[in-house]
Amino acid sequence: MRKSQNQHRRWMVFRKKIVISAIIFLFASAPLPAMLSLDAAAFQGNAGQSSLEIYYTIPRKSLNWQSKNGLFHGQIPLITKISFRGNIIFTDTSLVQDKCLDPAQIDSEQALPHQMSLAIPPGIYTISANLNGTKQSVSLEYFVPNFNDTELRVSDIECISDLAEPSPGSIFNKYGKYAVIPYPSRLYSLDYPVLNFLFEIYNMSWSDDKESKYEIKTRILDLNKKLMLDLGSETYSAPLSNFPSIHSFDISALSGGTMNLEIEVHDLTNGNKSLSQKRIYMLNPDESIAFLPKDDPTIMSEKELDSLYYILQPLLSNTEKRLFKNSNLQAKQSFFNSFWAMRDPKPETRHNEYQLEINRRIQYANQHFNSQFRSGATSDKGIILLKYGFPDDVQVFRSTSNSKPYEIWHYYDIEGGVQFYFGDISGFNQYILIHSTKNGEFQDPNWHSQLKY
Template identity: 30%
Template sequence: LRQVRLTVVPGEYELQIVMPLSGQDPVQASRDVIIPDYSQQESCVLSDITLASRISPSEDREDPFFKNGLYIRPNASQLFGEGAANLFYYAEAYNTACAASGTDEYTMLIYVSEANRPAPLTGLEKRSKRRVRPTDVLVGRFNLAPLVSGTYFLRMVILDNANESKVEQARKFFVFNPSADSALAQPVAATETFETSGYATMPEDEVEQGLEHIQIIATEQELRRIRNVEDLNERRRLLMDFWLVRDPTPRTGVNEFRDEFYSLLMYANERYSVQRIDGWETDRGRVLIKYGRPSAIEQHQYDRGFKPYEIWNYNNISGEGQAMFVFADLDGFGDYELVHSTVAGERKLPDWIRRISESY
């Protein structure tokens, strides 16, 4: 994960990110960005909210993740839960005098809500009186361990003395928490229908993200259905059916296969995210999710004459037996690409040792 800072004057911009790939077309992404002129604002303003996996005091001004005396490591995937229960947040409030009504204090409300209900969740709400200043740094954390899997929002509201909202800001995030899901799970009837399931009302963006995830392990027939089905309800059914046929205990409210899948996905995001690429989208993340945790990993970070590389060994992959994967940081960006594997259908390069040499 890397961060780049650009100093620009207020205005409207298009941000483009281009990442070159060895022997392939570059990966590109773009988005429109509006930089407000906070100095000209008379009303209260809230910046965008940064969701982070860690925030701690820091004096290292050279660190790209340093800001206002803090080390802020963004959670690019916006996915929290098992193994990553703490949601850290950072934002800035400007011109807060507009909410003070002649006093030297204003009220800040920060809370977590469900995606379809803007009300604060119990135990996940912070209300505080804060001193008026031109720029106020808002930083803190919430423990999301009690939350079940789903889509949520972190919301910030500046309130005036009459408890009326002056300005609001929100940031969506996702929780995958099988431990909390299991605690609430109830036996389900074998005849449960789509209409009575949670998939029937699943938000479209959550459906699309779920369908992106499962393509790692989907069959060719399932991939064709994902590409060809356009109706939202049918895509919801597709996602439900995908997990249902893989559920080892369909009469319970817990799908152990799905839980393990997302446990590996979250681990991949934590360990292998690079630049703006989530860990599950990298070669190491895909292999981890598809084949499980390797039996052993050989790390070669500083071998003279070679680019950094890793060898993953598996004692037994179904239908393959013992297997090996070789990943290398070919471009120096920290994204280890798969250069060779002994598994059928994966990339093969018998002379892989030459490919990872510095002289290639």
């Protein structure tokens, strides 16, 4: 088996440890604002039809919020239309709903994933989506292939933001084992460089008395079909029909531009091949935001200031957050000048010791706590490190037959001694805060139950 030099993880369908996803996620290249996004993928269906899945992200700020029983309830109608040869053949209105404590605290980068599916004959369709009562609309022309013959076929590719444990009635449940969270914007950057996707393979040739092999090649091409990044190939024994193949690659080596992710499946038994492509977008390196702030806010661009705000939110009061969000470039520069100056423990010295310490914590978090979906500084460990500094002691508990791995961070000089409990619930070295004894932080007295297999 040959693997690419790029980081690559292949999630097998029988793996029990899967990533737990929040239903709200940040736009890939935060601090870019979230926007209404639309994508689709077709899979094998029944009775000569294909199964078309349509994926959306809805800006959370677009919802109409009303207070009820101590919470704010938000909703907005999402209207989807499908046309064939100029005639509308399908219309659907879905009510996208959410809850929050305070809509004023919702960031412009937050988006809600959504999806729907329907059986449809092969053909070329126009899919359009609109958030009712707004000017936000998007459309795409989509070719739905025929997967119901006997030839080797690869389904369309679905780009995903995360895998989650299935929950009853979830629209994201798939294969009986996963909730697959779509990523319809397909926008990547140095700050969000991990490409996650899945596809299915149909009509593999195999028999009980002869081992059958197939090869999957993965590469990224520009629009002129020039190879931009070879993600390698892997060889497997032929699986059962409709085997979902789920992959993850680090594509940070790419330069910016619009490209095609291409999957080629080669049946090594009979020589048959099948291709599938998905359009993706990579921001130019100079458009990506460095996570380590500069010393002088007055020389920072608005994107850099927004990125700094995104990292430092745990240190800001609600008043400071509202002030920053209502500021222009010059006001944002002044905001951070004041932010650092007010916290400088020794104004008479040349350097701001507080700023240097915060920069050190950010740098450490990014070096040690990065995961495929979050930067280290914005991970749960990074946030606690940013707020309270380095722990006095860390207890590390490895995985056992009855428990997932976890850590306990001890701070002896806070409130007479507090602890923070982080568990690798997903099994992908992505530790989340599962309990704390610190007042005002997340607490779960039954935190042990989260660690059970």
